[in-house]
Amino acid sequence: MKRPTIADVARRAGVSKGAVSYALNGQPGVSEATRQRILAIAAEIGYSPSSAARALSGATANAVGLALCRPARTLGIEPFFMELISGIEAALSARSYALTLQVVADQEAEIAVYRRWWAERRVDGVFVCDLRTHDPRVPALETLQLPAVVIGGPGHTGNLASVWSDDAAALVETVEYLGALGHRRIARVGGLPSLLHTEIRTDAFDQVCRRLGLDGAVTVWSDYTGEEGARATRRLLSSATRPTAIIYDNDVMAIAGLSVAQEMGLSVPGDLSLVAWDDSPLCQLVHPPLTALGRDIPAYGAHAARQLLAVIAGDPVTGLQDETAHLTPRGSTAPPRER
Amino acid sequence: MKRPTIADVARRAGVSKGAVSYALNGQPGVSEATRQRILAIAAEIGYSPSSAARALSGATANAVGLALCRPARTLGIEPFFMELISGIEAALSARSYALTLQVVADQEAEIAVYRRWWAERRVDGVFVCDLRTHDPRVPALETLQLPAVVIGGPGHTGNLASVWSDDAAALVETVEYLGALGHRRIARVGGLPSLLHTEIRTDAFDQVCRRLGLDGAVTVWSDYTGEEGARATRRLLSSATRPTAIIYDNDVMAIAGLSVAQEMGLSVPGDLSLVAWDDSPLCQLVHPPLTALGRDIPAYGAHAARQLLAVIAGDPVTGLQDETAHLTPRGSTAPPRER
DNA sequence: CTGAAAGCGCTTACAG
DNA sequence: CTGAAAGCGCTTACAG
Incomplete structure (x- = not known):
């Protein structure tokens, strides 16, 4: 099956490729009637812009990255990460952003992944988990000027935006x-x-x-x-x-x-x-x-995702304090028995 | 920080951009000495080819997709998926492939995601989980001719490759x-x-x-x-x-x-x-x-990833039977007590 | 073995 | 409001 391109849409609509681009991206430059016609044709022939071509012409990659530095066994057994990813994902896909995942062995490998992603223009920004004091990832990301949101803190996040809980x-x-x-x-x-x-x-x-x-x-x-x-x-x-x-x-x-x-x-x-x-x-x-x-936790991930999209959009973003964990008493706590 | 391009490498090496491309992709057309020199320079200035440009010139996207159709709560609590993802990821990153993740609400949404990924040229192939009998995703992927590996079976996978356990x-x-x-x-x-x-x-x-x-x-x-x-x-x-x-x-x-x-x-x-x-x-x-x-389970994921890369490479691939689960007796089983 | 050039599919100033 | 054109950074035939 051949993938439809912007030229196919333009031909069908009887307009230039530029007009199709403006219509799809909500830019001024086409009449509302034309925009509607173009959108209808795009939907009809199943057209979605090539993410590669889009990224190459200076627009965004429409993807963000998450590198996880934990061994498979703790990743699997801890619900935290999967819940976090679900929440991140939900907020991203609402804005048609993709999530790129990579499991890394250590912080050095993680920084190398950031560098590669940046050089490849593969992602528009990244999430940073498991923050440490004097974390080398913070200055590395600052140098690359790769948009980033630290999931953790407060503090020790340099100039990077963050989402944290008390x-x-x-x-x-x-x-x-x-x-x-x-x-x-x-x-x-x-x-x-x-x-x-x-x-x-x-x-x-x-x-x-x-x-x-x-x-x-x-x-x-x-x-x-x-x-x-x-x-x-x-x-x-x-x-x-x-x-x-x-x-x-x-x-x-x-x-x-x-x-x-x-x-x-x-x-x-x-x-x-x-x-x-x-x-x-x-x-x-x-x-x-x-x-x-x-x-x-899914909400925590969603907040982090929205922060990252804001950073990518160039909005001024700093630290965001998320909900504080609350205690739910159940059967495992009681007054100590006298001995 | 400015991202280095192939032109930067070519200039430094005193060769054409084409030569750099051949050197980096292991193609014939450059002498071994020149190749080494080019690779050294690329490493020195931290050059990685733009994935967008590469994808646009007809090469692969170097990414594969996984759409998960489960609510956040079961995704989080079941170690299965995170272990599977860890295994997939390990096999992919060994070949510098990225994993794109998306959580979807139902099979219809999942098919829409496949269609979009295909139209956007965002992924070179996909994994299919939670197979059903008469699964509509199978014919949809066959029509799109999007390389795919079903994680499950045996049977009901149409012409798609699969990895399964008995x-x-x-x-x-x-x-x-x-x-x-x-x-x-x-x-x-x-x-x-x-x-x-x-x-x-x-x-x-x-x-x-x-x-x-x-x-x-x-x-x-x-x-x-x-x-x-x-x-x-x-x-x-x-x-x-x-x-x-x-x-x-x-x-x-x-x-x-x-x-x-x-x-x-x-x-x-x-x-x-x-x-x-x-x-x-x-x-x-x-x-x-x-x-x-x-x-x-991580090995299961790794096998699926290698199958998918083989399908993408155009190798003939069919079903691969993975290890059968084995029983580990522990304290929760014993002969029934007489009543 | 190497270089110059076309082309991938978009976006975005720039003329009309 | 619309069209023609340059350019993003690669890959890959095609000449030399």
Whole structure:
């Protein structure tokens, strides 16, 4: 089947190719009647402008890129990324933008991908996930002048636009809630310590525990996998002064932790309260269902997409604070049982 | 920062643009010494050919498309798709192909996306997931002559290439195993009944149960969500002749089923054995860990990607049978307890 | 082995 | 409001 071109539409409509271009792009230069006729003919013969030709004539690529730097196993098991991508995608396709995805091994490879995308003019902009302090991707993107939106923060984003959520506030709310239930020894199983949001949560955790005088507070780090979450939990629960409550940096680790507690003969929430960060449907599938910190991740992705399109359009864009995660108490938290 | 073009490389190397093109694409027409010099200069100034210009001059778009027709919530929670995408991506990026992703609402919208991608010359080929019998996407793609690989089957793929796994065999193995343990009343919580692989599994289930004389065999359908999996399980376990074993069409439903069994006071595996299809890490996070049917999903995606690249290259490609899922027995299956 | 040139299908000033 | 033309950055026959 031969693909229709702008010339086919022009011939049928009895106008020049330029007129067709103006009509399709909503530019002035054609009468409304002509525009309608041209649009009808384009629809009739199934014409869509070649993205290559369009991109080559200086217009945009109509595509944005997302490079993910996580191994396949954590990508697969964490609902977060797929939900984020769904949200990004929904906002992009509403504006007929395509999403180009690439999985990379490390930050260096990620920067190389940005450079290639830029040189190939393949994308008009990119999303940056898993921000770190002193993140080399930020200056690299600034140098390339490739439009970008950081999904994360606040701070450490240089001149790049960003979308972020107040993790510190969510963590403080959680600790205060556990404190109000009567917990004095609260532990936290954090995510990768190199990620900015892990650092933000850790700092907030230390501060609020100090403020509430909870000196049994301890953070151990993990990598978001169930295996590591289980190992960290086993270590915490084997200590002489074991915690009565644990906060996990994702839901997969929390579910693994629940399993470990049951295997060690502890009752949840009687002997141990558990809180998961990221309230995916998984949290309600286990027994007892997990108290969790949740927010609308697809919406977060959609906001990031709209920010990126604004940056590409040249609008002045800075940081956008998204909804703060809220705590949904379920069966995994209760006052600590006296020992 | 200005993007380097082929002219910049040609000027520096003191050759024509044509020569640079030949050198970069590994075509004859330049001496090996010149080729090396040109490649070195390209690398030095960070040159990558504009994908738009390349696509416009009749070469390929160097991108393939994947349209996913699932709501955000099941996409997020099912590790399957993200693992598949990881595998596809790894095989594609090894050949510097980009993956374009789009989430669509239904099959009609999906066909419209294919048509648009084709008209825009945005992709060189596409992957087709969630195959149905009499799937309208198959003739649509045949008409467009857009290279495609169906991820699923066997059968019902028209002239399109495909990658598939023998679900019938895996299901038979599972039922025979449960039968050998002594189970006589086996139920199955299936996925969406409209999907081909659900049909294949259902037929295989009916046949093997008949062959083994298990007349309590029953299949109920679901939509892969935990909620529906829980509801289906509750219904099955409330029946007077409740099953002693249940096979689930994905792991999320199996985990929900485990939770329901526990909530109803049944012990797993004492009163009820459970088997999950799709052996993601989730299966080992619950208590007891789930017996599951698993296979290497990233590899499945990688095979599909290599098939698609072969179709695009014009190689003769037909159906490729991938590994059959194998059963990993864990704590959720045992002989039924006498009642 | 190399160079000059046409052409891919658009967009966008520039004349009319 | 419309048409003719240049130009985006490649690839690929076609001469030399």
